Amino acid sequence: MEEIRMLLVDDEDDFRTTLANRLKLRKIDIMDAGSGNEAIELIRQKPFDVAVIDVKMPGIDGIETLKQIKQIKPAIEIIMLTGHASIESGMEAMKLGAYDYVMKPCDIDELLVKTGEAYQHKLLKEKEK
Amino acid sequence: MFGLKRFFKKLLKDDTKKVEQKVTVEALRNTFTNRYLNFKTLLSTNNKVLELITDMEETFSGSRTFGMSFIRANCTAISVNMYKIISCLNEIADNKYKELPLILEGILPKIDRELQQKKLETGSELVLPLESIDKTMADHVGAKMANLGEVKNAVGLSVPEGFVITSAAHERFMKYGNLQDEINRRIQFLEPADIARLHETSFYIQNLIAAAPCPPELEDAILNAYNDLMEKAGHGFHVSMRSSALGEDTRDASFAGQYRSVLNVSRENLILSYKEILASKYSVPAVSYRLNKGFRDEDIIMCVGCMTMVDAKAGGVMYSADPGNIRHECIIINAVWGLGKSVVDGSMAQDLFVLSKKNPKIILKKEISAKKQQLVSGALEGTRLANITEEQASKSAITYEQAVLLGELALCLEKHFGAPQDIEWAFEPDGSVLILQSRPLMVSDKKPTGINDISESKVDLPVILTGGVTASPGAASGPAFVVETTVDMLQFPPGAVLVARNPLPKWAALLNSAVAVITDKGGVTGHMAAVAREFKVPALLGTSTATEHIRNGDLVTVDATGCAVYAGKAESFLEKEAEKTSLMKGSPVHNTLGNVLKYIAPLNLADPDASDFTPEGCRTIHDIIRFAHEMSLHELFGFKKDASSLEHLARRLVINVPMQWWVVDLGGGCREGMQGDTIGLEDITSVPMLILWEGITAVPWKGPPPIDTKGFFSVMYGATMDRNLVPGIRSRYADRNYLVISENFCHLSSRFGFHFSTVEAFFGEKVAENYICFNFNGGAADDVRRARRTELIKLILEKFDFWVQIKGDTLFARLERQEVPFLKERLKVLGHLVMHTRQLDMVLSNSERVNKYVEKILKEVSSFVDVSQ
Structure with a gap:
């Protein structure tokens, strides 16, 4: 069975690797990046369906990463993760084309459902062309 | 996945x-x-x-x-x-x-x-004197100190002098050290089961906080407040520092004993102790409690109350009610010599007093234990254990008069806060009493109180039933009111006993007006039980036979604690329900919610x-939703210029039902290789569609069947009728039924005049994925008639276990995560409703007719739906 190709971007190593491992167990083909720059590099090199990006990161932050990824590969669907519910940052993310904006702590099953939806959305867009 | x-x-x-x-x-x-x-x-x-x-x-x-x-x-x-x-x-x-x-x-x-x-309104003050605090300031000083401020300033009881280091201070502290991001990263996705990582993370974060620098302005503010306090209090140079967390009162949760309190702190150690208490937010029990109960880490903000250290001769805790058995109309006091802390942590032998709640002068029970030691303030810092003289050891830590005084204070606090209280108190050497804390008593925590042998009263009323489980302890009396539907809810009289088959979460809305709850089914861990406890409404669930034995209007007494229901009113042991007052109304947070809702x-x-x-x-947001919803229907099914895809994709269902039905197969919903413009029912392989169809056709519709043969875009059935109903307004849509199907899936969109409904079902391989849902959009016709029809649909769906909600002119109902056989029967009900409620606007001229039609429809449905599923 094909797996959804996901890029997980978070600067916190523990959180990122734990989540990545758990997603791997649930049949997500996952790669992870510890910074926005690293993520953008990976995006240039490899194909992904969905990227999950933490909003708050040192260096180039999640919103900037979202913006750049959308420029490089607009087809990738992006789910933003945030520890702080904020209308303003939610608006910004959605305006920049994020598929969803999810508040932490986010249940892994919920994240999987959103990932599935985002993936479906990507397929739809591809189909349209 | x-x-x-x-x-x-x-x-x-x-x-x-x-x-x-x-x-x-x-x-x-x-x-x-x-x-x-x-x-x-x-x-x-x-x-x-x-x-x-x-x-x-x-x-x-x-x-x-x-x-x-x-x-x-x-x-x-x-x-x-x-x-x-x-x-x-x-x-x-x-x-x-x-x-x-x-x-x-x-x-x-x-x-x-x-x-x-x-x-900003939460206040920017880093510290606040206790004099300026009341119950509305929980966002700024934490619930515990807000309550204590209320005790001092609104109730007028003596509490130690003091001040609070506020939530703003906590935020300032965390920002200064740039701690929150690091903590968030460590704490997110921690799992309570992973004990090792939990400990590791807790240790790491607590160290991080303890090692972080305190912002100079905060340090100054705390030390200045301390100096002011000493000037004012005039005695004692040490303080007790107690956690007063914010956000812990958001649910039925006690958080008891999770955070640190530090006693007898000197000026030198103020900041250190402050940091220790902040760090205790990340203690292992606190973190795992939040994880388990689903509290958000960032919602908990630690405020710290600093109060002059009381030189307690005797201290302890009292409950203004028995949390284990509310039937015992009593006040429970535990007392020790010295600081009351040892009562809280249960570390030492203690005296027990049980007073009558009706008259605290009456002592129902008294147990004086042999006390060997007491906890006292250390000479320099902290606390120490001191031996007790032999003479003191066997004596009661408090006198009869003091016990009675405490009892009266307990009643006074319970009355003020509108709920039983858990109160910490101390007597100073001069005999004056101080309240150190008063918080809502969690009656759900049914710790054995050891006083079960008190029986103030007996009940000699006829027993209606016994058994069930105590979901929320207590007893109450009132006329029974059996609730089956939402309309019953609306008619629920205040002061009645709520009787229902299932403890559906929605009945919880009645807990403001119900004095007790009895159900046939359900258990302690359900949502309703939790809310009942939160609302302190006695709840006896899972009695099996309540709705069988109890009729509307019967006067009953519910003894939830004793798991029994009696006929009549048993005055003798009825709990005096504390008056329920919402402490939220009028608070800044409450006002903010009101403002954003606009x-x-x-x-x-x-x-x-x-x-x-x-x-x-x-x-408003609601307007946009409404607009988007309407326009999406219009775009998808109301084709104007681009009358393209549906016309080619949809096949007319050839069927002996007086309406036109069009089927769009997304894949696997029909036999392979189908061609042409029409399709027969025998070609359909979509399981949910076949079931839905069974419901649609089970009872032939007897209304006028104006079969329309003019073609795809012509007005189909019903519009004429609706136009007659709503003179002067023309329907902007043609009426159509579309079935979008696949093997496991079916979506029916129907528009009749101004009413639009969708039925959707998915029967997958996994129970967790299964659902059926129903949306009904009443349109803009006649408010009253529309409301009656929506109400009628709701009444019926609720009888079939649907979760139903009405918002504005939209009704939505759902059933999910159920076995397919269970869902199939209910999908048939939806089919029947789609078919048979359409003409009802015309006849629902008054609400009596609603009931008549509910009965009629239920009778019809029972002929083909097996509700035992």
């Missing part, structure tokens, strides 16, 4: 096998599938937002305690989902509604401003035919 990829691929695949079909048809099918899936997402997002709004409205008018984080989280979720709705609509409609995002962006900043204003909840766009039914006419 759930074969999701495969599922979607399948849903979207090119049917290469059907080479005989024209490529254009396939392209159309793809376009339609795309638009249809966007429509589905729009509908479910629409419902999600309506639920969020309802949640906010119910919270606003209810008595549940909530904080800013609740409002912020809901508003953010609404904002994000609104973007999704608009983007779905634009994908369906080829970007026709470009101005909608701008309309949304005109509203959202207004909501955001309300939230930000509030944040931009969210009102519905101004009801009539799709009105001239202001435009993007510009949308003034």
